[in-house]
Amino acid sequence: MKVALTVNDFLRRAELLYPDRVAVVDEPDQPAESWGEITYGEMARRARAMAAGLDELGIAQGERVAMVSHNSARLLTALFGVSGSGRILVPINFRLVAEEVKYIVEHSGARVLLIDPELADAMADVECEMKWTIGAESDAVLMKFDTEPQPWDADEDATATINYTSGTTARPKGVQLTHRNIWLNATVFGWHMTVSDRDVYLHTLPQFHCNGWGMLYAVTGMGAEHVIIRKIDGTEILRRVEEHGVTLMCGAPAVLNMILDAAAEWDGPIPGRDRVRIVCAGAPPPTKTIERCMTELGWEFVQIYGLTETTPLxxxxxxxxxxxxxxxGEQAVRLNKAGAPVVGCTMDVSQSGEIMARGNMIMEGYWEQPDQTAAAIYDGFFHTGDGGTIDEANYVTIADRKKDVIISGGENVSSIEVEDAIFQHPDITEVAVIGIPDEKWGELVTALVVTVEGSDLTEADVIAWTKQKLAGYKCPKKVEFRSELARTATGKLQKFKLRAPFWEGQEKQVN
Incomplete structure (x- = not known):
């Protein structure tokens, strides 16, 4: 017997076993009316109501519903209500500016767009066939409790979500994750992290970010409690760990740094000692940071490696x-590696030193970009674009990036995209964007620019200009002016030469 693996399996089990247990504690301080505390029975009811609402709107199975939202119970429920009814959810990074969101909405062909109230004004010019502000307005249209949704002939190979990633090109690519991708990623992740119905999961990771790395599905399937936090703040994280008995969270190293800074000022014992597991990814944090997590917080540190294209684990x-x-200290050194392949994943290193992977977690492909898909998946492997090694114990170490991607605060930043935005300034004749080591952000987006003769352009001017065109996290935090930039005989930028002075003395060319 073969039964389709779909996201519905996770919520269905939670509703069956734990209908009266608190499923979600929604963020209380948000512009949309909070859902407060809802049970798994209620969460499942709302997911079905959302599916029925899409039926009434005429959104067919396979069509796309886009959502630009901070972490919320509504976005969490949409991952089941939209995907679980055969539609495709397109969760969009809330840090993007209107032009970037407009491109994603158009490229994905989304017929419905839901906008966080905090972003409504900024996204006013983004057009979509059906567009509502998240909250009472969207609930009135989407949540139809008086009718059962149309049945979906479940297909595990159907696309469940399209998650846009900056990648290495100026335009983001839409990663198609199937129900099978998501199901197997979630179950393997949950297994490795020993998720159980005793866990309390704090959403310190953006839910749009590869569907919260898939951990939110594993937590749901086990009937564990979700605690939603909308804005990331170290002190607030510690407060909620204490208030809700949090046992598990995921995030970029920048989040861990915020927690460590807050812990240094915390009055009393650090909440969660000998109880919390924190999973980090995005860039390997310094060994000292890992050691501080283990000693100052008393939390278990876990590191993972993956990409949106790999669902991501x-x-x-x-x-x-x-x-x-x-x-x-020696434990921290060992935990600084990316880790060993998870169950069901095979990894290798190409002749050019590129990390490759194969397994059921690899995406279906890039939405409507077959050439890009073929360039990433060939010879039986997905090619990550990251350079590295695999040691005799089968542990992977990421040493450098073969693509021009900067990982700042756990977010991928395409240097090409940033260069394109900066180069549009009339005073700039050349620009190279690189990542340099930074204790807080992992890598700092840095622009090296050459200006026209006589220009009085300042660092602040360049940053302000870029912020008009790109999301804040993509914009340079540091600008240096040069008389020329290193290039090959054919005119290509030699970024390894430009990076070298900043990375001198570093064992690895990522931070």
Missing amino acids: LTMNRMRPEWDELPV
């Missing part, structure tokens, strides 16, 4: 019994 590095007797 490829590797995991979690404490092993063999390391228990090692000094904490």
